[in-house]
Amino acid sequence: MNIEHAELDEHDRWLAAGAYRHQICEHCDRSQWPPRPVCRSCQGATWSWQDFPRYATLLSWTVVHRSPLPDFSGRPFYAVGILAFAEPGLRVIGRLDADPGTLAPDELFEWSVEPVASFGPQAVWRRSVKTH
Amino acid sequence: MSHAQIVGVGQTEFSRSSGRSATALAVEAVSAALADAGLEISAIDGVVPYPLGPTVEDLVGALGLTDVSFTASAHLGGASTIAGLGLAAQAVLTRAANVVVTFAARNGRSQTPVHDRVQHLAGHHFRRRLEHPHGLSTPAEWYSLMCRRHMIEFGTSREALADVALTMREHAQLNPHAQMHGRPLDLETYFAAPMIADPYCLYDCCLETDGAAAVVVTRADMASDLRQHPVAILAVAEGHPDPPDDLASRTDLFATGLSTAAPRAFAISDLTPEDVDVALIYDCFTFEVIQQLEEAGFCPRGEGGAFVLEQGIGLDSPLPVNPHGGLLSEGHLVGMNHVVEAVVQLRGAAGPRQVLDACTAVVTGWGDLGDGSMAVLKG
Numbered sequence: 001m002n003i004e005h006a007e008l009d010e011h012d013r014w015l016a017a018g019a020y021r022h023q024i025c026e027h028c029d030r031s032q033w034p035p036r037p038v039c040r041s042c043q044g045a046t047w048s049w050q051d052f053p054r055y056a057t058l059l060s061w062t063v064v065h066r067s068p069l070p071d072f073s074g075r076p077f078y079a080v081g082i083l084a085f086a087e088p089g090l091r092v093i094g095r096l097d098a099d100p101g102t103l104a105p106d107e108l109f110e111w112s113v114e115p116v117a118s119f120g121p122q123a124v125w126r127r128s129v130k131t132h
Numbered sequence: 133m134s135h136a137q138i139v140g141v142g143q144t145e146f147s148r149s150s151g152r153s154a155t156a157l158a159v160e161a162v163s164a165a166l167a168d169a170g171l172e173i174s175a176i177d178g179v180v181p182y183p184l185g186p187t188v189e190d191l192v193g194a195l196g197l198t199d200v201s202f203t204a205s206a207h208l209g210g211a212s213t214i215a216g217l218g219l220a221a222q223a224v225l226t227r228a229a230n231v232v233v234t235f236a237a238r239n240g241r242s243q244t245p246v247h248d249r250v251q252h253l254a255g256h257h258f259r260r261r262l263e264h265p266h267g268l269s270t271p272a273e274w275y276s277l278m279c280r281r282h283m284i285e286f287g288t289s290r291e292a293l294a295d296v297a298l299t300m301r302e303h304a305q306l307n308p309h310a311q312m313h314g315r316p317l318d319l320e321t322y323f324a325a326p327m328i329a330d331p332y333c334l335y336d337c338c339l340e341t342d343g344a345a346a347v348v349v350t351r352a353d354m355a356s357d358l359r360q361h362p363v364a365i366l367a368v369a370e371g372h373p374d375p376p377d378d379l380a381s382r383t384d385l386f387a388t389g390l391s392t393a394a395p396r397a398f399a400i401s402d403l404t405p406e407d408v409d410v411a412l413i414y415d416c417f418t419f420e421v422i423q424q425l426e427e428a429g430f431c432p433r434g435e436g437g438a439f440v441l442e443q444g445i446g447l448d449s450p451l452p453v454n455p456h457g458g459l460l461s462e463g464h465l466v467g468m469n470h471v472v473e474a475v476v477q478l479r480g481a482a483g484p485r486q487v488l489d490a491c492t493a494v495v496t497g498w499g500d501l502g503d504g505s506m507a508v509l510k511g
Contacts, residue, residue: 004257005261008261011261012261033381059281060278060280060281060385062276062277062280062329062332063327063329064268064330065328065329066326066328067270068247068269068270069267069269072267080267082281082380090381091380091381093380095266100330105284116265119264119265120265
């Protein structure tokens with residue numbers, strides 16, 4: 001068993017169960033992303049895991065035309081963005097299942113966990129029908 | 133106060149396929165730098181390699197050096213060259229060594245492409261586990277996220293990016309050593325280019341290069357007898373964004389290592405951006421020139437696009453940037469070629485691309501997810 005990134009493994013186990021979760025420090029209650037072995041605020045090393053909120057706003061995105069990743073290299077262009085959660089103030093990278101030409105900043109997106117190529121279950125983001 | 137001095141510079145040809153090993157390239161560049169300084173190879177007693185590529189032992193073994201008393205590498209991705217210049221300066225000033233060579237050498241086009249090199253950068257476990265599954269994996273893609281946010285917040289345009297690309301290409305036409313010498317670029321070609329990671333098109337992305345560059349550093353008391361007029365290293369500073377190993381989670385996308393390194397370097401050298409005659413800016417992509425002009429204090433944050441479009445960064449502008457064509461059009465030697473160009477400019481030896489009366493230069497470094505470094509040099 002590789003113990004070097006146990007917290008990333010834990011995050012992946014939640015994804016395998018259909019849940020997209022982040023760490024909460026059990027000492028100071030601070031939410032943290034990306035998953036790390038200690039809390040950046042208090043250096044506590046015990047965690048609970050909480051669902052990310054369902055919705056986030058689109059902070060920025062890129063449209064990838066030539067990916068060197070084997071799972072993405074054959075695809076036509078696709079969008080990947082930075083999604084910003086209002087509360088807690090965490091931000092994640094997420095692939096956007098949307099027409100890249102129609103994207104606009106601050107749009108509301110929501111995630112769902114789905115199998116992605118060889119990566120297994122991952123959060124995939126689509127425009128939310130909910131308004132702010 | 134005595135400063136460390138750059139007394140020799142050397143570079144190989146920059147090409148798409150060198151036909152020789154990175155160590156052979158390093159030996160060629162280092163040898164040229166020592167010859168430029170008028171020093172024997174055996175005088176080298178300090179070695180500061182770029183953290184990827186030929187090691188201390190590769191160079192020491194190849195050159196037959198018998199008494200090396202200082203070795204170190206910085207670990208800031210592409211910003212390691214400038215930070216490494218600072219290590220070389222510290223070594224001679226503390227008398228850990230007398231003649232330090234710092235170099236970068238690689239077959240970056242023919243052997244080690246960028247998507248292989250990035251696995252050595254900070255936070256690669258986050259890239260692989262949290263970003264590859266979403267299709268994000270290259271520096272062009274990471275930095276284009278910053279660029280688009282800058283466009284959203286400040287109205288920075290593709291025209292501003294194009295201006296950087298075209299200016300670098302114009303400069304390369306005056307530099308026979310540049311890979312893009314003889315290959316001019318116009319606006320129509322820029323806008324017709326294929327997209328790589330929108331908003332970055334082909335011409336927003338720097339070259340990949342086989343080659344090497346090296347620089348020799350000594351103390352002032354040793355520099356005055358040598359072949360070239362020495363260039364003083366007034367200051368070198370490094371800085372890191374928070375967190376250094378992840379971009380998306382950063383609360384301020386535009387606060388990078390240079391944001392703290394530049395003010396530090398200016399303070400140490402008792403100079404301001406207004407004192408700079410020529411700027412060598414780490415141009416891995418066009419937008420990073422705009423961003424670094426802002427974070428180094430040459431203009432306020434958000435105004436970098438207007439800066440390049442209105443006052444320009446060409447040889448005739450108040451602040452010429454990268455007279456040699458930069459990483460975008462000379463070649464990608466992780467900014468060691470920017471140190472070489474700064475020295476050539478400050479010696480007054482740049483010929484048709486000479487910035488008149490160039491006396492003070494800054495050289496920036498950029499690496500990883502925004503690590504930064506800056507050197508202030510004086511001729």
